[in-house]
Every structure is written in C-alpha cells, then in structure tokens.
Amino acid sequence: xxxxIVGLGLIGGSLGLDLLASSQGHNYVWGxxxxxxxxxxxxxxxxxxxxxxxxxxxxxxxxxxxxIVVICTPIxxxxxxxxxxxxxxxxxxxxxxxxxxxxxxxxxxxxxCQQFNQRFVGSHTxxxxxxxxxxxxxxxxxQNRPCVVTPSNDIAAVEKVRSLWQSVGxxxxxCSPEEHDRAVAxxxxxxxMISASLIAxxxxxxxxxxxxxxxxxxxxxxxxxxxxxxxNPELGRLMAEYNQSAVLRSLHTYQQxxxxxxxLIENKQWEELEAxxxxxxxxxxxxVD
Numbered sequence: 001x002x003x004x005i006v007g008l009g010l011i012g013g014s015l016g017l018d019l020l021a022s023s024q025g026h027n028y029v030w031g032x033x034x035x036x037x038x039x040x041x042x043x044x045x046x047x048x049x050x051x052x053x054x055x056x057x058x059x060x061x062x063x064x065x066x067x068i069v070v071i072c073t074p075i076x077x078x079x080x081x082x083x084x085x086x087x088x089x090x091x092x093x094x095x096x097x098x099x100x101x102x103x104x105x106x107x108x109x110x111x112x113c114q115q116f117n118q119r120f121v122g123s124h125t126x127x128x129x130x131x132x133x134x135x136x137x138x139x140x141x142x143q144n145r146p147c148v149v150t151p152s153n154d155i156a157a158v159e160k161v162r163s164l165w166q167s168v169g170x171x172x173x174x175c176s177p178e179e180h181d182r183a184v185a186x187x188x189x190x191x192x193m194i195s196a197s198l199i200a201x202x203x204x205x206x207x208x209x210x211x212x213x214x215x216x217x218x219x220x221x222x223x224x225x226x227x228x229x230x231x232n233p234e235l236g237r238l239m240a241e242y243n244q245s246a247v248l249r250s251l252h253t254y255q256q257x258x259x260x261x262x263x264l265i266e267n268k269q270w271e272e273l274e275a276x277x278x279x280x281x282x283x284x285x286x287x288v289d
Contacts, residue, residue: 001027001067001068001160001164002027002028002029002030002062002065002066002067003016003019003028003029003030003066003067003068003069003070003164004029004030004031004032004058004063004066004068004069004070004089005029005030005031005032005048005069005070005072006031006032006069006070006071006072006073006081006085007032007033007071007072007073007074007077007081008031008032008033008038008039008042008047008048008051008072008134008137009038009072009132009133009134009136009137010128010129010131010132010133010134010136010137010141011072011098011125011127011128011141012031012033012047012070012072012098012137013042013045013047013133013134013136013137014047014127014137014138014139014141014142015070015072015125015142015168016029016031016042016046016047016048016137017045017046017047017137017138017139018139018140018141018142018167018168018169019167019168020046020047020048020049021046021139022167022168028049028062028065029047029048029049030048030049030050030051030058030062030063030066031047031048031050031051031052032051032052032053032054032055032058032085033051033053033134034053035053036053038051038133038134039051039052039053041134041135042134042137045134045137047134047137050062055084055085055088056088063088063089063090064090066089066090066093067093067094067160068093068094068095068096068160068161068164069085069089069093069094069095069096070096070097070098070123070164071095071096071097071098071099072097072098074234074235074238075099075100075101075104075105075238075239075242076238076241076242078097078099078105078109079105079108079109079112082095082109082112082113082120083112086112086113086115086116086118087116089116089118091116091117091118092117092118092119093118093119094118094119094120094121094157094160094161095109095113095118095119095120095121096120096121096122096123096149096161096164097109097122097123097124098123098124098125099122099124100124100184100188100189100235100239100243101181101184101238101239101242101243102122102124102148102150102177102178102180102181103177103178103180103181103243104242104243105122105177105242106120106122106150106177107177109122110152119152119154119157120152120157121149121150121152121154121157121158121160121161122148122149122150122177122180123147123148123149123150123161123165124147124148124180124184125142125145125147125165125170126145126146126147126148126188127141127142127145127147127170128141129141130227130231132232140169142165142168142169142170143168143169143170144169144170144171145169145170145171146170146171146172146173147165147170147171147172147173148172148173148174148175148180149161149162149165149172149173149174150174150175150176150177150180151174151175151176158174162174181243181246182246182249182250184243184246185243185246185247185249185250186250187287188239189239189240189243189246189247189250190247190250190251190254191228192228192229192231192236192239193229193236193240193247193251194229194251194254195225195226195227195228195229195230196229196230196236197229198225198226198229199226199229199230202214260276261273261276264276
C-alpha cells in the first residue's frame with residue numbers, strides 16, 4: 001500500500017518508521033508537517049519517502065496512488081485537515097485518524113469524505129511515550145498495543161485499516177464511537193484530570209517546609225500516580241473538550257468512590273477500608289498485566 005501521514009510527530013513518525021521497515025508491502029510513505037525542519041528530519045530517519053509542508057508539493061503521481069491517509073494531528077485539527085487535503089486525493093482513498101475521541105470525529109469526517117467519493121474509518125492507537133515530536137519517533141512503538149477501529153458499512157475499508165494497524169503489531173478492537181469514548185474516559189481521560197488534581201492538591205500545602213520535604217521525598221509511587229497529570233496540557237484540554245459528557249460521567253463516578261474512602265476513614269472503619277483496598281488490588285489485574 002501507498003500511505004500518506006499528516007502530522008509527523010511521535011505517532012506519525014513512529015508509524016512511518018514501522019511502515020517503511022515492514023516486509024508486508026508498504027512500498028511508499030509520504031508525509032505532511034507544518035514544520036519544514038520536521039519534514040527534513042522525517043526523511044532523514046526514513047520515517048517517510050518524501051515530506052513537505054504543503055500537499056501541493058507532493059507529486060500528483062504519488063497522490064494518485066495513495067491507498068490510505070492517516071491523520072495524526074491534534075483532535076481539533078482532524079476535520080479541518082481532511083477538508084483541506086481531500087480534494088487533492090483520488091476517489092476511494094481511505095482516511096483514518098489516531099484521535100483519542102471518536103464520536104466528535106467519525107460522523108462529520110465521513111460526511112466530508114463522501115463529498116469526494118472517499119471513505120473514512122476512525123482509529124485510535126493506544127500507544128505513546130512522555131515525549132513529543134519527530135525526534136521522539138521510535139520503531140515498534142505500536143507492538144502489542146491496543147488499537148480501536150470503528151465499524152462502517154464499508155467493510156472493505158474497515159478491513160484495510162485493520163490490516164494497516166495489524167501490520168505494525170497492534171491488537172485491533174472494533175467498537176462504536178460512543179463505546180470507545182466511554183471506555184477511554186474511564187482509563188485515559190479522567191485519569192489525566194485526577195492525576196493533575198493530585199499534583200495541584202500537593203502544591204496547595206500551605207506550610208512551605210512540609211511542601212519542600214514532600215517534594216524531596218516523592219519517589220516512584222508519586223511518579224506513577226502523577227505522570228499523566230504532568231503531560232501535554234493541550235492534549236488534556238482537548239480530551240475534556242471533545243469528550244465532555246463521558247469524562248464528566250467518569251469523574252463523577254470517581255468522586256463518589258473517593259467520598260466512600262473519605263467516609264470510611266472519617267468513621268474509622270478500618271476493616272471495611274482494608275476490604276475496599278483488597279478489592280481494588282484484585283481488580284487492578286483486569287487493567288494492567
């Protein structure tokens with residue numbers, strides 16, 4: 001397949017590295033980035049065969065042979081990006097994305113693509129690191145990581161997108177946009193807000209001696225629980241903005257659970273607290289290997 005990647009950061013760059021290193025026939029990858037230095041670096045590390053800041057500068061013969069275009073931009077730019085580049089691409093080309101929200105993307109993106117007799121299948125690659133940009137791109141980033149693909153009446157398009165992600169080692173799950181958004185709110189979006197709130201609560205300590213001591217004593221436990229709260233602020237905002245109802249639902253559920261813990265401690269119900277913690281110890285295995 002000939003693949004286009006729009007957005008050559010960690011995800012787009014890593015995808016290109018794996019596609020060009022693949023033995024499964026991904027014979028050409030072109031890329032688009034707003035930053036000309038990123039384009040040069042992507043070419044230098046063999047994440048793409050050719051990259052430019054403007055799709056107009058990608059040769060027509062290459063665009064005409066494109067099978068799939070993967071949009072790896074921030075959530076807020078996905079629809080506008082498709083609108084901009086769809087007229088430059090052939091009919092029947094398949095668009096997909098890597099956005100962490102699907103309900104706000106899949107239907108409008110599909111309507112845009114239909115105007116040009118093109119197809120859209122939503123995706124979400126559950127992979128990444130704490131780093132950003134093309135310099136953070138790495139091979140095998142997607143190996144054995146989960147990926148969601150949304151269903152469509154165009155079964156052939158879904159299978160082609162599924163095959164793309166499987167070719168870079170991903171475990172593909174199919175679900176509706178609504179199911180996806182509720183699930184990721186529980187395990188990804190709400191935890192960002194909870195983790196950020198933990199950091200803010202620590203910083204609210206009024207005694208500077210205690211605060212400084214806490215900062216000096218913080219180790220692996222705090223590092224683990226605060227990591228996602230210290231991530232990309234723009235991404236966190238977009239998660240909440242584009243998945244508002246599901247995020248709020250998850251946060252309210254967490255609020256109720258936290259209040260239960262507060263009540264157990266206030267009432268010195270130590271056995272009940274231990275039972276609560278025993279349950280969470282057991283249940284964690286459902287989410288983490």
